[in-house]
Amino acid sequence: MVNYTDDPFQMDEEIPEYYSGNDVSPRSKSPSYIPESKASSQNSLLQEITPRYSEILNHKLQQDNNLIRSRIEQLKMEEEGVNTTTTEEEEDAPKYEEDIDDKLDVNLQKKLQLEYEKTMDMDQPLTPPENFAPIINTIYRSSFPQPNNFSFIKTLKLKSILCLIPEEYPQLHTEFLSHENIKLFQLGMSGNKEPFVKISSDLITEAIRIVLNPENQPILIHCNRGKHRTGCLVGVIRRLQNWSLTIIFDEYRKFAAPKERPMDQQFIELYDDTEAIKYCQQYNLLPLKWDN
Secondary structure, three states: OOOOOOOOOOOHHHHHHOOOOEEEOOOOOOOOOOOOHHHHHHHHHHHHHHHHHHEEEEEEEHHHHHHOOOOOOOHHHHOOOOOOOOOOOOOOOOOOOOOOOOOOOOOHHHHHHHHHHHHOOOOOOOOOOOOOOOEOOEEEOOOOOOHHHHHHHHOOOEEEEOHHHHHOOOOOHHHHHHOOOOEEOOOOOOOOEEOOOOOOHHHHHHHHHHHHHHOOOOOEEOOOOOOOHHHHHHHOOOHOOOOOHHHHHHHHHHHHHOOHHHHHHHHHHHHOOOHHHHHHHOOOOOOOOOOO
């Protein structure tokens, strides 16, 4: 065996680092001993960092508390049967900035109206709105139709338009619909947005009743960009057609790209279609099939 003159398993307080000069006694027998120079440096650093850390922590806690209070207030209003989607009557409700894809640009509409009035006597090319596509038979989808799309809209021979934005419909568009004898349905809803803004299931159910009613067809569905709110409604219609969620989400992403929203896809998957199916069965609308 090997004989050690020193203990090979020295404790922390026995390590020579904690001895000074010829002093054979440790300055501290505590394993947490720190030399005075190091302790002074660390204390100085802590004094500098602690106030900033406390400020950041307090700010974060305040943000979290505000979100929690907002959520609690919303849950209380839902329990009391208050419509949490109408923020104009709720002065204390939290305000959320709308995504640019959800909000109608009123100034742009005025500019387009002036341009249209200058060229309204000319032959207009047939230009479909952005994201235009047939959904099934004479049910169509698109973004918000602009004046340069009016000539194309005429070819669809629409009976109705379903608008899913809350902003007031522009006067020029209202006059066009009146001239073409097209009925306007408007179900203003906010797009899905974190953390608590979400599309109303009841409004989507009402939209299903409007869209699938044969008396309202041909019909065009649109929101602002024809991506998110329109995509959620179309996704629910696809469920009534018994499409798989994989194919439904593929179609949604095709129109919503590059701004696909997980909350939209979650809404499509979790939407309770009980009332929509009852309506369809009542009027013998299922299964939804393409006309020959």
